[in-house]
Amino acid sequence: MKNLLYAIQQNKRLQAIIVGLYIVVTFFSLYLAQKSVVAFLLLLSSLLLLYFTTFSNRVKWLIGGVVMVVLLPLAASQGEAYQSYMEVATLVGIYIAMALGLNIVVGMAGLLDLGFVAFFALGAYTYGIFATGQANNFMPFGHYPLSGESFWVFIFIGCFVAALFGILLGVPVLRVKGDYLAIVTLGFGEIIRIIFNNLDKPVNITNGAMGLASVQPPRLFGIDFMYPNQFYYIVLVILVTVIFAVRRLEFSKIGRAWKAVRENEIAAQAMGIHLVKTKLMAFAVGASFSGMMGVVFAAKQTFVDPTSFTLLESITILVMVILGGMGSVPGVILGAALVTILNLQVLTELTNWLNQLSLNGVINVPDALSPAKMQRFIFGVILILFALYRPQGLLPAKNPVFDEKDLKDADKLINAGVQKEATQHVHLDS
Amino acid sequence: MSILTVKNLTKQFGGLVANSNIDMEVQKGSITAVIGPNGAGKTTFFNMVTGVYQPTSGEILLNNESIVGLKPHQVTKKGIARTFQNIRLFGAITVLENVMVGMHNHLHGGLFSTILNLPRVRKEEKEARREAYRLLEYVGLESFYNEEASSLPYGAQRKLEIARALATKPKVLLLDEPAAGMNPKETSELTKLIYNMREELDLTIVLIEHDMKLVMEISEHIVVLDHGEKIAEGTPDDIRNNEKVIEAYLGKGAATTAS
Ligand SMILES: Nc1ncnc2c1ncn2[C@@H]1O[C@H](COP(=O)(O)OP(=O)(O)O)[C@@H](O)[C@H]1O
Ligand SMILES: [Mg+2]
Numbered sequence: 001m002k003n004l005l006y007a008i009q010q011n012k013r014l015q016a017i018i019v020g021l022y023i024v025v026t027f028f029s030l031y032l033a034q035k036s037v038v039a040f041l042l043l044l045s046s047l048l049l050l051y052f053t054t055f056s057n058r059v060k061w062l063i064g065g066v067v068m069v070v071l072l073p074l075a076a077s078q079g080e081a082y083q084s085y086m087e088v089a090t091l092v093g094i095y096i097a098m099a100l101g102l103n104i105v106v107g108m109a110g111l112l113d114l115g116f117v118a119f120f121a122l123g124a125y126t127y128g129i130f131a132t133g134q135a136n137n138f139m140p141f142g143h144y145p146l147s148g149e150s151f152w153v154f155i156f157i158g159c160f161v162a163a164l165f166g167i168l169l170g171v172p173v174l175r176v177k178g179d180y181l182a183i184v185t186l187g188f189g190e191i192i193r194i195i196f197n198n199l200d201k202p203v204n205i206t207n208g209a210m211g212l213a214s215v216q217p218p219r220l221f222g223i224d225f226m227y228p229n230q231f232y233y234i235v236l237v238i239l240v241t242v243i244f245a246v247r248r249l250e251f252s253k254i255g256r257a258w259k260a261v262r263e264n265e266i267a268a269q270a271m272g273i274h275l276v277k278t279k280l281m282a283f284a285v286g287a288s289f290s291g292m293m294g295v296v297f298a299a300k301q302t303f304v305d306p307t308s309f310t311l312l313e314s315i316t317i318l319v320m321v322i323l324g325g326m327g328s329v330p331g332v333i334l335g336a337a338l339v340t341i342l343n344l345q346v347l348t349e350l351t352n353w354l355n356q357l358s359l360n361g362v363i364n365v366p367d368a369l370s371p372a373k374m375q376r377f378i379f380g381v382i383l384i385l386f387a388l389y390r391p392q393g394l395l396p397a398k399n400p401v402f403d404e405k406d407l408k409d410a411d412k413l414i415n416a417g418v419q420k421e422a423t424q425h426v427h428l429d430s
Numbered sequence: 431m432s433i434l435t436v437k438n439l440t441k442q443f444g445g446l447v448a449n450s451n452i453d454m455e456v457q458k459g460s461i462t463a464v465i466g467p468n469g470a471g472k473t474t475f476f477n478m479v480t481g482v483y484q485p486t487s488g489e490i491l492l493n494n495e496s497i498v499g500l501k502p503h504q505v506t507k508k509g510i511a512r513t514f515q516n517i518r519l520f521g522a523i524t525v526l527e528n529v530m531v532g533m534h535n536h537l538h539g540g541l542f543s544t545i546l547n548l549p550r551v552r553k554e555e556k557e558a559r560r561e562a563y564r565l566l567e568y569v570g571l572e573s574f575y576n577e578e579a580s581s582l583p584y585g586a587q588r589k590l591e592i593a594r595a596l597a598t599k600p601k602v603l604l605l606d607e608p609a610a611g612m613n614p615k616e617t618s619e620l621t622k623l624i625y626n627m628r629e630e631l632d633l634t635i636v637l638i639e640h641d642m643k644l645v646m647e648i649s650e651h652i653v654v655l656d657h658g659e660k661i662a663e664g665t666p667d668d669i670r671n672n673e674k675v676i677e678a679y680l681g682k683g684a685a686t687t688a689s
Contacts, residue, residue: 245545252544252555253530253537256523260531263520269502270480270512272535272598281541399524401576406556407526407563 015053022046023067030075037345040085043072044337051330068236073229086228090300092340093235094293097242099320099336100329101289104246106318107327107397108255109282110262111174112182115189116317119287121309122165123158123294125196125206127151128304131216137204148219154295155238162291166283174279189314197306211305218299231300238296242289246329249285251400258282259327312376316343319379322386325393334394342378347371433458433634434479434510434602439488441474441658448474450658452488456602456651461628461635463645465669466655467679472638473515475655476604480512481505492602507535511600513591515607515638521580525571528579528590529562532597562597569593569623585616592623596631603627605637609644621647642680646670654679 008014023046030039046067050060076085102116129135131151135144173184200208218225218234225231249255257278260268269275298304316339324335350371358364386393434456441449448471456462464472477483479490481502490498492508500508511532520528537558539551566572569589574582579590588608595603605624609617621644628635639645645652646666654662654669656678662669669675 248545248547249541252551253534253539253558254541254544256527256531257534259523259527260520263522264518266482266502267514267518267520268531269482270506270514270518271532271594272503272506273531274501274503285541397522399522399527399576399578402524402526402559404575407559407575 009054012054015055019046019049019053019063022049023063023071027071027075031078037349040076040088041341041345043067043075044089048334069233073232077229083228086232088341088344090228090232090235091344092337093232093239094297095317095320095340096333096336097235097239097293098290098317099324099332100242100246101286102317103321103327103329103332104249104258104286105282106321107325107332108250108258108262109279110258111279111282112178112185113283113286114182114186114311114314114318115192116185116286116290117309117311117313118169118189118192119162119166119290120294120297120313121192121196121306122162122287123291124298124304124308125212125294126158126161126291127154127295128212128215128298129205130154131299132212132214134205134207134212145216148216148224151216151218151225151295151299152220155292158291158295159288160291162294163284163288166285166287167280170276170280170283174276174283186311186314189309189311193306193309196309206306209306211303211307212298213303215298215302215304217302225299228300231296234296235293238292242292243329243333245285250329254278254281315379319382323382323393325396328393328395328397331393331395331397338394339379343375347375347378431458432456433493434636435489435491435494436479437489437491439475439478439490440486441471441478441483442486447658449478449485449655452655452660454653454660454663456634456636458634459628459632460651461624461637461649462651462653463649464636464638464653464655465640465642465645465679466661469657470655471658472655473606474658476512476606476636476638479505479604480510503535506598506600509599509601510604511595511598511602512604513588513595513606513608515610517584517587517591519579519582519587519590519594522578524575525566525577525579525582525590526559526562526575529565529593529597530558532594533558533561534598536599565593565596568596570619585612585620588612589620589623592627596627600633602634602636605635605639607638607640609639609641617641617644620644624648 008018023043026039026043026046029036030043033039047064050064050067053060055063072089073086076082098116098120101119102113105111105113105116131145131148131154133144135142169185169188173181173188176184196206197209199206200210206212225234257268257273258281260271260273261275261278265275268278297308301308317336320336320339321332322335323339324333325331354363354365354370432455434454436452436454439449439452439454440447452475464475466472474483478485479497481497481500481504485498488498489496492510495508497505497508497510520531523531537554539554543551563572563575566575569592571582571586571589571593574586579587582590588611592605592608608624609620612620624635624637625648627633637645637649649666652663652666652669653660654672654675661674661678662672664672670680
């Protein structure tokens with residue numbers, strides 16, 4: 001088995017054949033067997049397979065792009081389950097972006113944040129309030145709802161608002177460390193939710209527990225975005241941007257400062273790193289991803305209310321990060337995908353199946369034990385198992401591998417080159 | 431010329447006086463040693479100079495400019511770098527990146543230029559990698575560059591702390607027990623390294639060290655602390671023969687064996 005894996009690792013053509021075959025087979029199984037969730041998930045897993053190949057990054061992105069942009073929607077589009085597949089894929093994308101944001105805060109900068117969903121809520125309400133009649137209640141100018149065309153601007157506004165609150169939260173919160181930080185952020189998350197829940201008086205800003213209904217759908221060139229298969233593409237574009245941003249930050253001056261602060265605050269300071277600024281940057285950048293996705297979420301659901309932003313959501317995102325691997329971008333993507341699919345597909349399918357069984361009188365599962373209700377229990381088990389047996393997660397964070405050639409003193413090389421050339425000229429001349 | 435001047439420096443932790451009215455002048459380009467028994471207040475002294483602790487009273491001047499009240503990262507910007515007695519590396523990242531963290535203040539890539547991966551950021555990063563590698567070569571750790579810092583042997587970790595401190599481009603380098611835990615061979619390499627750094631990098635070095643052979647070999651000036659007080663200072667010869675120092679720290683026989 002090990003030999004086989006090794007042989008495959010050495011042979012790119014073999015890898016290409018395997019990945020190609022896998023994609024073709026799963027593509028057609030989904031295309032033909034429309035109702036098969038399994039086929040859908042298998043096609044999605046081709047990305048994981050792709051991750052383990054030794055192709056260059058560019059090739060990986062290219063193949064992954066084809067799968068996500070063309071193949072997955074196309075294969076799924078043949079039956080009535082189309083929209084539900086795209087709904088799942090869209091939500092997976094939203095959660096991945098959020099988990100990547102939290103990963104910056106928890107995984108890279110080492111700041112445990114238990115109220116992360118607050119930034120998602122801020123994004124959602126930012127669009128929700130202005131894309132419904134709600135803003136008429138307190139805005140002295142303008143007509144609301146704003147048209148769906150404003151959605152595109154709101155992605156940036158949501159990003160900015162969340163980042164701003166990330167900083168505002170950070171300033172008082174970063175005075176405390178460790179466990180206290182976790183508790184304070186937890187409090188912040190709850191406070192934001194409760195504020196949204198109660199900000200219907202004296203001035204009705206959020207419409208309280210009733211929530212905001214009929215949020216304007218995004219509009220582009222006269223087309224309204226109403227269906228999951230349309231949102232899928234919006235999410236895909238934002239997600240790819242987020243992944244690029246995270247990857248670049250991770251191995252930059254900023255990313256190194258985050259990790260330095262995580263590893264040893266005192267030494268980080270002694271290296272000239274401004275502690276507060278670095279932590280605030282992590283909060284702001286992490287929050288901004290959630291803010292953007294909050295805007296998309298509000299538009300997709302066409303409805304925003306405080307119940308979508310509970311502590312359980314924050315915990316869910318944290319589970320994604322821990323399961324996938326703290327600080328590991330590929331890991332967190334995998335973790336977020338697994339947890340979202342577990343939540344949306346596996347648990348609901350299991351519940352349906354058990355319900356069928358009890359309807360047919362085969363076995364009788366009490367309602368309280370239905371898998372959909374066991375979410376917290378399952379998260380708890382995952383957390384405990386991973387903390388005990390695999391604290392680095394499914395795909396542990398990897399350090400960059402530097403190329404020695406790239407590091408050797410360039411001046412010497414250039415000088416040597418120049419000298420060589422010079423001697424050659426001498427030869428030519430003589 | 432004195433580059434670092436300390437006047438009447440005092441630090442109290444509750445009732446404990448860790449540093450009491452310390453006066454000191456560190457000459458530019460010199461190697462100065464601070465010695466004394468455990469708990470004498472040597473590390474506390476470093477911590478005050480680098481802004482980790484605020485002095486209870488007293489002055490610290492770098493080039494005649496007060497640095498009291500500055501945050502540690504500001505002190506670093508002013509040109510003072512340090513290593514730690516209890517090693518404080520960034521354990522989970524690579525050796526090369528550890529050194530690159532030290533260059534933090536000399537790199538200019540901001541949030542947006544980094545996300546956009548602008549050519550000047552790429553160029554700067556590339557140069558930083560090269561420079562970091564050069565520093566690793568300088569301390570003799572280049573073969574470890576891709577390894578996780580925490581996986582290094584003890585002696586190498588101490589050297590990495592030095593490389594990382596050098597990356598901040600300091601004028602004054604404070605070394606807190608750099609030879610602790612090193613074997614004799616490593617210690618003699620380190621002695622050479624410290625000596626060379628001062629010669630080649632235009633540095634002023636202050637070091638805390640218990641290895642008297644190292645101290646006597648390379649320092650021009652020695653300050654002795656005991657119970658938070660400065661009990662003596664002078665050249666290695668002065669110190670070796672100082673009654674008070676022998677009694678408090680070196681012990682009888684030090685004058686002859688010096689180890
Ligand atoms: N943060 C602190 N809080 C309380 N006491 C401290 C603190 N730091 C150092 N001390 C005390 O100050 C004294 C001097 O410590 P230190 O400077 O580490 O000694 P040395 O480095 O010379 O061995 C010791 O008694 C130590 O316990
Ligand atoms: Mg000490």
